[in-house]
């Protein structure tokens with residue numbers, strides 16, 4: 187059923203940026219490292235999944251384990267969880283493979299919140315995402331390999347809200363005039379590069395001008 191939206195997505199892609207959950211992912215040209223035909227996320231053993239879930243609990247994360255599902259067209263969500271409460275409200279999260287959920291939860295508590303305190307002197311009230319699972323190929327182009335989103339192995343972050351209600355987006359903040367916002371966005375982006383496989387932001391390409399893409403692909407790329 188989801189495959190029927192591809193023609194529409196392709197048109198939207200041509201029209202401009204489509205964030206996750208609604209559009210395609212594009213890998214930037216491989217200038218700094220080799221990322222091309224990344225394989226789908228490797229199967230997680232039962233033991234590794236149990237360890238990951240234990241790590242989530244130990245981190246104080248409340249989550250719901252999801253049954254493995256295949257959605258056709260090569261899209262699936264296996265070894266996945268639905269994050270219920272990780273200490274910071276996150277909008278629009280769907281299924282996430284457990285290692286992604288763990289890395290993301292740690293990035294939120296150890297990076298996004300810590301940097302908010304350091305740079306703004308206050309914690310985050312909320313983080314906004316464009317979603318996680320989406321059955322689509324890279325760039326929304328038929329014939330391209332599937333995006334990590336098609337394996338519930340990626341999350342797109344679009345905006346942050348401070349405790350005092352100040353909200354800023356990746357789209358407006360990355361190249362905006364507020365130096366603290368610029369510093370914050372770069373800090374959390376760069377720290378993501380040490381925690382996820384592939385990190386893409388506004389400097390990567392036009393498709394990511396309004397969000398950070400974090401995924402757990404086995405390949406590494408940071409831009």
Ligand SMILES: [Zn+2]
Nearest residue numbers: 206211342399
């Ligand atoms: Zn993405």
